Amino acid sequence: MNHLPGHPHVHWEGDALWMEGVCLAELARSHGTPLFVYSKAAMLSALAAYQRGFTGRKATICYAMKANSSLAVLQVFARAGCGFDIVSGGELERVLRAGADPAKVIFSGVGKTRAEMLRALDVGIGCFNVESEAELEVLNEVASACKKVAPVSIRVNPNVDARTHPYISTGLKGNKFGIAHERTLATYQRAAALPALRVAGIDCHIGSQITDGAPYLDAMDRVLELVEALESHGIHLDHIDFGGGLGIDYNGDQPPAADALWKQLFEKLDARGFGDRHFMVEPGRSLVGNAGVCLTEVLYLKPGEHKAFCIVDAAMNDLPRPAMYQAFHAIVPLHRTADAPSARYDVVGPVCESGDWIGRDRELAARPGDLLAVLSAGAYCMSMASNYNSRGRAAEVLVDGDTASLIRQRESIADQIRGERLLD
Ligand code: LLP
Numbered sequence: 080m081n082h083l084p085g086h087p088h089v090h091w092e093g094d095a096l097w098m099e100g101v102c103l104a105e106l107a108r109s110h111g112t113p114l115f116v117y118s119k120a121a122m123l124s125a126l127a128a129y130q131r132g133f134t135g136r137k138a139t140i141c142y143a144m145k146a147n148s149s150l151a152v153l154q155v156f157a158r159a160g161c162g163f164d165i166v167s168g169g170e171l172e173r174v175l176r177a178g179a180d181p182a183k184v185i186f187s188g189v190g191k192t193r194a195e196m197l198r199a200l201d202v203g204i205g206c207f208n209v210e211s212e213a214e215l216e217v218l219n220e221v222a223s224a225c226k227k228v229a230p231v232s233i234r235v236n237p238n239v240d241a242r243t244h245p246y247i248s249t250g251l252k253g254n255k256f257g258i259a260h261e262r263t264l265a266t267y268q269r270a271a272a273l274p275a276l277r278v279a280g281i282d283c284h285i286g287s288q289i290t291d292g293a294p295y296l297d298a299m300d301r302v303l304e305l306v307e308a309l310e311s312h313g314i315h316l317d318h319i320d321f322g323g324g325l326g327i328d329y330n331g332d333q334p335p336a337a338d339a340l341w342k343q344l345f346e347k348l349d350a351r352g353f354g355d356r357h358f359m360v361e362p363g364r365s366l367v368g369n370a371g372v373c374l375t376e377v378l379y380l381k382p383g384e385h386k387a388f389c390i391v392d393a394a395m396n397d398l399p400r401p402a403m404y405q406a407f408h409a410i411v412p413l414h415r416t417a418d419a420p421s422a423r424y425d426v427v428g429p430v431c432e433s434g435d436w437i438g439r440d441r442e443l444a445a446r447p448g449d450l451l452a453v454l455s456a457g458a459y460c461m462s463m464a465s466n467y468n469s470r471g472r473a474a475e476v477l478v479d480g481d482t483a484s485l486i487r488q489r490e491s492i493a494d495q496i497r498g499e500r501l502l503d
Pocket residue numbers: 143146164187188284286287288322323324325361362363364365400404458459
């Protein structure tokens with residue numbers, strides 16, 4: 080077998096690309112394109128690396144479902160014992176529908192509404208990750224009004240030095256996230272004094288697509304300094320939540336493996352006497368990113384004076400990351416053919432925007448009607464997809480061994496305009 084780099088569950092069988100026991104071109108033919116296809120085994124093997132890292136510890140892995148919130152994907156993680164990190168009332172309803180244990184749900188995000196807090200209290204979520212002093216006051220009011228006590232953790236901003244780790248974007252002063260390091264003690268003291276709140280833990284999240292373990296270790300040091308300071312003031316923390324952010328291999332990236340990273344982090348935790356706490360993590364991308372591909376058909380080849388374009392039927396509404404972050408996704412044909420002429424193309428979609436590109440300057444042997452796979456498309460693709468240009472969102476298939484299940488049907492125009500009203 081001949082696996083694609085970074086994608087152990089995608090391999091060549093002869094000249095055809097397969098995921099687990101399923102031929103991807105056959106899926107594209109039976110379900111149409113664009114089509115997202117996910118490998119269940121890839122998700123579970125990414126999860127297993129975290130589970131190994133936590134062996135013998137009290138820990139909850141809360142899948143950050145914003146990465147991919149499709150119900151069947153949530154079910155895979157719920158059945159594997161995961162908790163969930165949510166950021167909206169909509170995400171809460173999705174995890175409940177997927178069979179999650181509400182006690183393992185944590186609620187992050189800077190702008191929770193009163194209605195969202197109320198519903199989360201009602202179903203008994205595990206913890207609110209509070210991001211501002213104002214939010215603490217509102218949560219206390221909402222919980223008092225319904226005679227409940229809200230478990231809280233405060234998201235601290237460790238202000239990890241961006242000069243050494245410039246790709247970290249959420250753990251710095253100047254970001255909208257978390258409570259500033261110097262306000263932490265005062266904020267916890269306020270939380271402890273409010274009658275309808277119970278201080279449960281501390282959390283931080285320093286950014287996403289992190290490929291170097293060093294910033295985690297720096298942030299861990301800063302968080303543990305805070306835990307020591309808080310406990311010396313009589314504020315006990317049951318859990319320490321280390322957020323998400325571990326990167327994946329998009330283009331030869333080499334992020335640390337989750338189990339190796341946690342081994343290093345536990346050395347620090349044990350050395351400082353915190354190894355017996357309950358640990359939480361909120362991984363999103365690293366659990367699903369390389370479990371998914373997006374299949375697309377080549378519509379037209381368009382030679383140009385400066386550039387040649389390969390126009391495909393997937394677009395920025397399906398795969399928004401290149402347009403939004405200049406992100407790289409590898410693109411490979413579903414069939415290797417010796418006879419197709421190879422050329423350099425910008426791979427673009429049909430949307431009427433110059434920003435609608437999926438890959439730039441790619442060497443491809445492609446002809447109209449050929450099928451391509453856009454790799455690393457399991458995270459932040461379908462969950463960020465839109466209806467721009469009134470394009471229906473793609474269908475999704477979950478592969479488990481040699482079984483392929485349709486987990487979301489292609490969105491029809493009737494689906495798109497449901498809820499709209501014509502004028503009288
Ligand atoms: N926890 C919190 C509080 C977060 O804000 C995030 C992601 C996560 C966990 C999960 O992070 P992950 O393990 O997936 O890196 N749309 C962007 C990524 C945005 C990440 C937002 N927060 C992208 O496509 O690259």
